[in-house]
Amino acid sequence: MEKTRYELNKELAQMLKGGVIMDVTTPRQAEIAQEAGACAVMALERIPADIRAAGGVSRMSDPQMIKGIQEAVSIPVMAKCRIGHFAEAQILEAIEIDYIDESEVLSPADDVYHIDKTKFKVPFVCGARDLGEALRRIAEGASMIRTKGEPGTGDIIQAVRHMRAMNAEIRRIQNLREDELFEAAKQLQVPLSLLRDVYENGRLPVVNFAAGGVATPADAALLMQLGAEGVFVGSGIFKSGNPEKRAAAIVKAVANYTDAKQIAELSAGLGEAMVGINESEITLLMAQRGK
Amino acid sequence: MNIGILALQGAFAEHGAMLDRLGTDHFEIRQTRDLERPFDALILPGGESTVMGKLLHDLGLFQPLLQRIKNGMPVFGTCAGLILLAREVEGGTPCFGVMDICVKRNAYGRQLGSFYTEAEFCGLGSVPMPFIRAPYIRSVGPKARALAETDGHIAAAQQDKMLVTAFHPELTDNPAIHRYFLECVKKAG
Numbered sequence: 001m002e003k004t005r006y007e008l009n010k011e012l013a014q015m016l017k018g019g020v021i022m023d024v025t026t027p028r029q030a031e032i033a034q035e036a037g038a039c040a041v042m043a044l045e046r047i048p049a050d051i052r053a054a055g056g057v058s059r060m061s062d063p064q065m066i067k068g069i070q071e072a073v074s075i076p077v078m079a080k081c082r083i084g085h086f087a088e089a090q091i092l093e094a095i096e097i098d099y100i101d102e103s104e105v106l107s108p109a110d111d112v113y114h115i116d117k118t119k120f121k122v123p124f125v126c127g128a129r130d131l132g133e134a135l136r137r138i139a140e141g142a143s144m145i146r147t148k149g150e151p152g153t154g155d156i157i158q159a160v161r162h163m164r165a166m167n168a169e170i171r172r173i174q175n176l177r178e179d180e181l182f183e184a185a186k187q188l189q190v191p192l193s194l195l196r197d198v199y200e201n202g203r204l205p206v207v208n209f210a211a212g213g214v215a216t217p218a219d220a221a222l223l224m225q226l227g228a229e230g231v232f233v234g235s236g237i238f239k240s241g242n243p244e245k246r247a248a249a250i251v252k253a254v255a256n257y258t259d260a261k262q263i264a265e266l267s268a269g270l271g272e273a274m275v276g277i278n279e280s281e282i283t284l285l286m287a288q289r290g291k
Numbered sequence: 292m293n294i295g296i297l298a299l300q301g302a303f304a305e306h307g308a309m310l311d312r313l314g315t316d317h318f319e320i321r322q323t324r325d326l327e328r329p330f331d332a333l334i335l336p337g338g339e340s341t342v343m344g345k346l347l348h349d350l351g352l353f354q355p356l357l358q359r360i361k362n363g364m365p366v367f368g369t370c371a372g373l374i375l376l377a378r379e380v381e382g383g384t385p386c387f388g389v390m391d392i393c394v395k396r397n398a399y400g401r402q403l404g405s406f407y408t409e410a411e412f413c414g415l416g417s418v419p420m421p422f423i424r425a426p427y428i429r430s431v432g433p434k435a436r437a438l439a440e441t442d443g444h445i446a447a448a449q450q451d452k453m454l455v456t457a458f459h460p461e462l463t464d465n466p467a468i469h470r471y472f473l474e475c476v477k478k479a480g
Contacts, residue, residue: 008405011302011423011462015337015370018300037346039300039339074383074397075339076424098402098424121403248349255299255346256321 006143009123013144013207016040016230020251023047023234027072036247040076042232043069048105048152049235052284058106060088063095083290084110093122100124104289105151114290117141127211129162129287131169134204135190145204148287149212152235154273156213156222158287163210163226174202215273217253217266224257241271292476295320295330299346301338301371305461309469323351332365332476335372337423337459343371344386357387365452365479367472373455374426381429390453391432398427412447413438415467420446420458427457452479
């Protein structure tokens with residue numbers, strides 16, 4: 001992977017900033033998402049809420065289904081592969097996916113190694129709960145980071161926890177003396193060069209989105225105000241009463257995330273939100289997959 | 292001089308950083324209230340043109356901005372911003388439709404088709420050009436003129452005070468094209 005390819009991949013994530021990436025399972029849903037203002041779609045066979053309900057092993061989606069979605073929309077199309085499953089990633093690259101999500105939402109294929117993402121030309125987004133995870137994924141070649149949240153629950157608590165943890169650690173690193181960075185890199189188990197980048201710039205070296213449990217315009221606004229540069233919405237849209245309206249409202253809330261008056265109007269009469277499950281009610285914490 | 296940057300979605304902060312380097316004031320336009328501030332020129336950034344087109348209409352920004360552009364306010368569009376200004380969009384609907392160019396969206400294919408090059412830009416010499424899922428300009432009408440080409444496709448054009456690039460000068464460390472735009476704004480003022 002030459003440097004310029006990685007730069008171009010980080011730059012595509014920059015183009016997605018301030019936008020909403022929506023999970024879709026059919027070409028029709030992809031069209032609805034695009035018309036509602038999604039800046040990209042995530043193509044998958046089952047949305048996280050259904051993956052959670054169905055149980056069993058969850059894998060990369062059928063390439064034919066992904067191609068159908070690629071043909072339906074002009075915005076970037078992303079798809080998920082299992083953590084460590086580089087053969088699934090190779091297949092997604094072969095069908096020219098715009099972004100691969102090496103995702104804890106699917107069943108992990110490897111409980112030690114993540115994919116060596118530097119071997120790919122297509123970009124990867126990876127989940128991270130804190131600064132250490134984020135910089136390890138970036139060292140492996142990820143060109144975009146998202147919080148892990150807790151997919152398919154409609155419960156925002158984990159996404160909030162991860163976003164706060166990430167930004168608190170970045171602030172802590174910025175306040176270190178320069179000669180303390182070596183020990184900090186050792187403790188975080190991350191390359192010194194990436195930690196130095198964080199120290200100098202006060203942010204991750206790549207774009208950072210929020211993901212997991214976003215169900216309302218207020219959820220999206222909360223995470224944007226906590227420092228997210230954009231938002232993934234999974235089950236929250238197509239598990240709700242009025243997907244078109246809710247999707248458009250979340251897009252507008254992200255564009256004007258500090259304007260409470262406007263978000264109040266957007267939040268009115270959206271129909272039923274996804275029912276959701278509280279974090280404490282679930283037995284499988286997907287966010288703990290892949291450290 | 293104060294520049295309004297459309298900040299509904301995409302890489303608007305990068306344009307702001309470039310203007311900071313050039314010592315030019317700027318602010319973000321996210322809703323109609325932001326238009327109450329006086330400004331001398333407009334930047335339409337890269338991002339997804341479908342998202343920006345929809346939000347321009349939904350948030351009531353389309354008509355007031357169109358009016359300003361038609362009244363001669365200088366405007367600089369990069370990538371998605373170029374698409375928003377074009378009179379004709381192959382396989383899509385025009386947004387402002389004020390510039391005499393025909394564009395092809397996602398003209399180089401998906402992300403694997405994104406590329407970086409350096410090429411001549413009229414009067415500025417060779418400049419760095421990152422193309423991210425970029426469009427190209429299929430043709431320019433009699434009112435517009437091409438300013439740069441790559442691989443036989445038009446990558447930048449100008450019509451009076453409207454400047455567009457299919458690539459992203461805001462992602463490079465070369466401020467030449469932003470400086471060129473600011474000079475156009477000064478002449479207009």
